[in-house]
Amino acid sequence: MSKSSMKIKISVVIPIYNTEKYINRCVESIITQTYRHLEIILVDDGSTDSCVKKCDLYALQDSRIRVIHKKNGGLVSARKAGVRIASGDYITHVDSDDWVEKDAYKNIVEKLQAYHPDVLTYGLTKDYESGLLVRRRSEIAEGMYSLDLFWEKMNESINKSYFYCQGIVVNAVTKVIKAELMKKWQEEIDDNIRYGEDNALTYWSITHLNNIYVQQECFYHYCVHKGSMNWENGEDNYALCLRTIQNMKRANEECAVEAQTTINLIETAYYLLAIYCMEYCFESNGELIFFPDVHKGGRGILYGKGVFANRFLECVRRTDFLEIIENVDSRDIKKIQSFSPEAYDYIILGIAEPNIIKDAINKLACMGIPIEKIKYVEKKNITVENLPTDMQKILFSYIEDRE
DSSP: OOTGGGGOOEEEEEEESSOTTTHHHHHHHHHTOSOOOEEEEEEEESOOSTHHHHHHHHHHHOTTEEEEEEOOOOHHHHHHHHHHHOOSSEEEEOOTTOEEOTTHHHHHHHHHHHHOOSEEEOOEEEEETTSOEEEEOOSSOSEEEEHHHHHHHHHHHHHHSOSSOOSSOOOGGGEEEEHHHHHHHHTTSOTTOOSSHHHHHHHHHHTTOSEEEEOOOOOEEEEEOTTSGGGOOOTTHHHHHHHHHHHHHHHHHTOOOSSOOHHHHHHHHHHHHHHHOGGGGBOTTSOBSSOTTOOTTOEEEEEOOSHHHHHHHHHHHHHTOOEEEEEEOTTSGGGGGGSOGGGOSEEEEOOOOHHHHHHHHHHHHHTTOOGGGEEOOOGGGOOGGGSOHHHHHHHHHHHHHHO
16 A cells, blocks of 8 residues: 555544444454554444443544544434544444444555545445345446436436346445535434435435545445344334435435436335335235235235335235235245245245345246246336325425426
């Protein structure tokens, strides 16, 4: 690494709330990075477990660590607190139940030094408790992009891929952003946004940047477990999702590019529904927003065991919409062969990962499953008109303003 590249200082902001089971793995992965010129900001967001003491102990052990203890205010509030005191040239976020590979920032700084982008985005690996690892890379090729060219490639990628493709990995933790821009954009996010806060920050970034470097490596490990926020249920989920869409709409309204940004906003609305408030996808007339060809009273096999699939299964059982006779994924897909084709009407892919959808369709086809029985979220059904009324109002007003 050149001497000049060592001058770049990265501030790593880690919001922490009652993650004592994971915090050691997370913080250790940052303090042991081969790239040492880091500022590590631990934001204790009102934890009631041992995280409070652990943060202070880490600060005593490593002079690069700064600690903030604050009243609980949620993830956005904690991120803001860390960003406000950050002194690095670039700022990035890390969630306290995740971890980062040891050469991550060494590789990232090499790109920052060479290109000096406003934003650098890279990939992540989803670590499931079952041991399954799923790597998520940008659909856009590695390289440096202007705002216009970036959006051209984004829309190409979104239009040709399965749901839910956003061109790049939207998680905020895969973004390294110039400090002066992060300090500005992070403040635009409503503290009350609880679901889709990553989408909100990412969209403020990619609609306001001058240039971006897309890196393909999956340095970040996003750990999926039942305690994750995505798995939580709440009565106000829908209202919180509306707040996120409203914030993203405001970001897109200020986007200077001529390229259309509507399609990714619509897909994000569908994604938020699938993950946080699936019950709004079950229409009173007996139709499903995501799977209009799946009819009430049928029998199906559900493929997928992630959040999307679990939300769908909960709603199906609660509404008696379908009889699900089996739930499989790639690890036990052969269970399907124990059923005769007459035993089920559909194999429903409860998945919001384009590459996994594609892989599942191929595997099922190789097993001789008729393609007409395989149901997945198709782009032709992702329209504003199919969304709940409140979301329609937000998106139609945006589309009218753009026109």
